[in-house]
Amino acid sequence: MLIVQKFGGTSVKDAERLRNVARIVTDVYKGGNDVVVVVSAQGDTTDDLIAKAAEINEKPSRREMDMLLASGEQISASLLAMCIQKLGIPAISLTGWQAGFLTSSAHTSARIRRVTPDRIKKELDQKKIVIVCGFQGLSRYDDITTLGRGGSDTSAVAIAAAMHADLCQIFTDVEGVYTADPRKVTNAKKLKEISYDEMLELATLGAQVLNNRSVEMAKKYNIELEVLSSYTNTPGTIVKEKVKMEKMLISGVAKDTDVARLSVTCVPDKPGMVFKLFSKLAQRNINVDVILQSVGRGDTKDIAFTVPIDKGMEAKAICEKFADNVGADVVDYDDNVAKVSIVGAGMESHAGVAAKMFEALYEKQINIRMIATSEIKVSVIINKDDADRAVLAIHEKFFPVEK
């Protein structure tokens, strides 16, 4: 089997953790597998380097930031190679460009264009464990690029795709994907399996287990992912296309408190109004989420939607200008809201899933301000103060505590 394993910054943060990773990796290798390991920079290295740059230039060029930051994985990758060699197993570290990562030239958030894993294959053929610097690649101008935060997950999946790996394991500091945040919901359950789509919905909801781009890529190339912990020796959660339903209606409850709600009222009920507003927001790279359009009163209608909270003020300004231009009414802005969602492939075939969620909220007297649904997700916008109570109530409704 060819197995790609990815370890994040916490997993390689010091000599002790590196030794732990070396043990995990060599165990798999000794089982007769080819192993490609993708690593992030150690612990706080990336933040430390960013601080160094900020001390010198508060607006450093992105090209130079990439040059600077890429050194972080070079350090962790070579140290891990030394650590594996110490265990008597041949190993070699490769930078992003040595590993064949060709990317766009959008520095600090480059996209992988192609992975040409010739060098990786050559080293695997020589029975070496290959350690690849995650998060980085090379532009067509021969400049070092980085993929942006979380990019190491994407690096791992890209290698798995390019090499048709049998499995891509993403090691983190949690044991897998849970039905709710286990720090908040005590009887949250670890999922054995979850589909790509559910994982994507959960990731956008702020359950930051896996980087979204990496899940999209895994779905596209049908790479089986496993999310597991580098601290414990237990199976994690498998992310793949088709999952067994196990009578489970939903796979998880998640909340996102980093949202702001905007509404424009009394928009003239003419064609093109919604298009005008949302194309302006898109031009400024503002992702609009839950959208609600009222049926309208007379010849006007109301439009409400949510945006990421850090884009809230910018979105508000755009709305105000739009309202002015088209003669709409007041713009209402509220960032004291939260989005709570249930995600699950099961709800496609089971009626009443949304109703069950609403029932849970009603029982706790939690007011729903907006609702949005997709095939595998139901989201509600509620007051921020109610968010934790809402998650608990919904989770209990779908995953009753066994007595």
Next chain:
Amino acid sequence: MLIVQKFGGTSVKDAERLRNVARIVTDVYKGGNDVVVVVSAQGDTTDDLIAKAAEINEKPSRREMDMLLASGEQISASLLAMCIQKLGIPAISLTGWQAGFLTSSAHTSARIRRVTPDRIKKELDQKKIVIVCGFQGLSRYDDITTLGRGGSDTSAVAIAAAMHADLCQIFTDVEGVYTADPRKVTNAKKLKEISYDEMLELATLGAQVLNNRSVEMAKKYNIELEVLSSYTNTPGTIVKEKVKMEKMLISGVAKDTDVARLSVTCVPDKPGMVFKLFSKLAQRNINVDVILQSVGRGDTKDIAFTVPIDKGMEAKAICEKFADNVGADVVDYDDNVAKVSIVGAGMESHAGVAAKMFEALYEKQINIRMIATSEIKVSVIINKDDADRAVLAIHEKFFPVEK
């Protein structure tokens, strides 16, 4: 003019020092020059990385050490680029491989095979200051290599040679090359000029201002070097082929206390004896310096020589085996010695230079144990305790204090 400037680790150790370097570099650029800057890793970075590796593997692979250490210059180079950009001047940092450094694959002590400065030229044509990671390159196997300690000097001279630069400035924490160690000899004088050969002799004597390989390369390609300080704004010492004599007989006095003296007595006076011994030492990479062979007593002769002190014991063992094999007598080992030398192109044409040195030692009652001479150097081996007094006495003889 095309000027190559090299800054060592101390010169770029923190944000403040980097800003200082940025000022020096941009001043030269604003004078209408093309500037290529070669940097070492910041301050103790290299030592810190070596310590990290040692914690993990006491015998790390050299290939992985190079991967690890090369990150150091990547950090300092990108930070300097940001620092120059902050001053409003376009700048770009390049790794060793981006700058076109092709080296042998002798990891941790690679030799530069070729510099192909296409990328550097392209960036200079765009009026950028180009910052190059010193000390590193790429092997034919596409692996990152390092040139070994002091390699950044060599990187700078190699670029100057490949690009036919008008001047190569080596910035250090001393103001130039002195007639003796200025920390020890208070009236040591800074030299305006010194020839390549004299510089080479001084470097091997432990006056560690310039890396020897870099001087050899500068001589080979006739690159004018300037050794100067990044702390003061004063002209340094020019190193070039022909220097004005300025009535100066010698250019400096230097001592080396890291030597050990070995002697084998009663070696049979037959052909091939000396060859046998020294070829054995050469096989073990032990550099033999001052060699003395007695005229012999009867049918035996005595051989004495010096070696670097860290190879002393190894050399002693070789000598003992040799003595056993050829039926020679006792091997005498003494590491309580020092080598004191005078260096100067002037002595070629001036008789009595050596005599003047011996006179100085005689006046101080310092016993000479061995003597070796070359066209531009006279070295004596004396007791280690006498070394500092000897340097002072000789310096005073050749550079009398002006009253």
